Amino acid sequence: EVGLPSLSPPLSPSPVILTQDDLKKIAAYKAVEYVESGMVLGLGTGSTAKHAVDRIGELLRQGKLKNIVGIPTSKKTHEQAVSLGIPLSDLDTHPTIDLAIDGADEVDPSLNLVKGRGGSLLREKMVESACKRFIVIVDDSKWVRFIGESGLAMPVEVVPFCWKFSAKRLQNLFEYAGCVAKLRTEKESSAQPFVTDNGNFIVDLYFKKDIGDLKIASDKILRLAGVVEHGMFLDMASTVIVAGELGITIKHK
Ligand code: 5RP
Numbered sequence: 001e002v003g004l005p006s007l008s009p010p011l012s013p014s015p016v017i018l019t020q021d022d023l024k025k026i027a028a029y030k031a032v033e034y035v036e037s038g039m040v041l042g043l044g045t046g047s048t049a050k051h052a053v054d055r056i057g058e059l060l061r062q063g064k065l066k067n068i069v070g071i072p073t074s075k076k077t078h079e080q081a082v083s084l085g086i087p088l089s090d091l092d093t094h095p096t097i098d099l100a101i102d103g104a105d106e107v108d109p110s111l112n113l114v115k116g117r118g119g120s121l122l123r124e125k126m127v128e129s130a131c132k133r134f135i136v137i138v139d140d141s142k143w144v145r146f147i148g149e150s151g152l153a154m155p156v157e158v159v160p161f162c163w164k165f166s167a168k169r170l171q172n173l174f175e176y177a178g179c180v181a182k183l184r185t186e187k188e189s190s191a192q193p194f195v196t197d198n199g200n201f202i203v204d205l206y207f208k209k210d211i212g213d214l215k216i217a218s219d220k221i222l223r224l225a226g227v228v229e230h231g232m233f234l235d236m237a238s239t240v241i242v243a244g245e246l247g248i249t250i251k252h253k
Contacts (some may be wrong), residue, residue: 027241038067
């Protein structure tokens with residue numbers, strides 16, 4: 001006798017909804033697979049890099065990694081690493097870093113980045129330009145067709161002295177792209193300037209149009225007296241790990 005079709009639907013595992021933070025963690029854990037005992041590591045800053053630093057701390061505690069030296073890219077990461085017992089050093093003592101792992105705000109198909117929403121771009125750039133390999137970890141919301149596509153700001157660290165003058169000059173540089181320069185504040189509602197770990201201010205540049213050649217834009221910004229550094233990380237990333245709902249994509253330079 002042929003059985004009647006079951007009235008209840010077949011049991012299937014309920015779909016797992018991954019949050020953006022889950023994706024960040026997945027990318028971070030994947031990057032830490034590239035870490036080997038004995039390495040000098042650049043430790044990034046931000047909510048994605050935090051997962052990587054946590055994982056490194058965990059592997060050290062478990063004895064699965066040994067003799068790691070970390071070079072933090074911010075005071076916050078320094079504190080986190082200390083709390084995890086990760087031995088730390090600096091660029092003066094370790095001018096060459098084996099591997100740095102850090103997040104980004106935008107990544108384009110040539111693996112150019114915008115960084116610095118967390119305000120740590122100067123130390124990040126110093127550390128990440130001193131490393132043999134730089135792995136960038138992002139969730140797929142950070143993947144863009146061109147730098148500026150997400151509409152997020154491009155941060156520029158400036159000295160506090162006459163910052164309005166610097167902001168105006170930065171805005172004028174990119175008038176052709178409809179640039180608006182805004183001083184970053186501690187909170188959106190406050191006028192209190194955000195102060196970087198280096199005692200500087202951040203001017204965020206918002207563009208209405210494509211700014212064109214990034215190298216030319218970078219050179220123009222860096223030529224302005226009063227500018228310390230900007231958040232474009234051009235030709236620095238060796239590998240980008242992108243975590244999305246459908247899995248991990250790894251892009252190499
Ligand atoms: C901090 C940074 C961060 O790496 C970048 O802002 C990404 O942050 P998050 O991982 O929290 O999205 O550049 O200066």
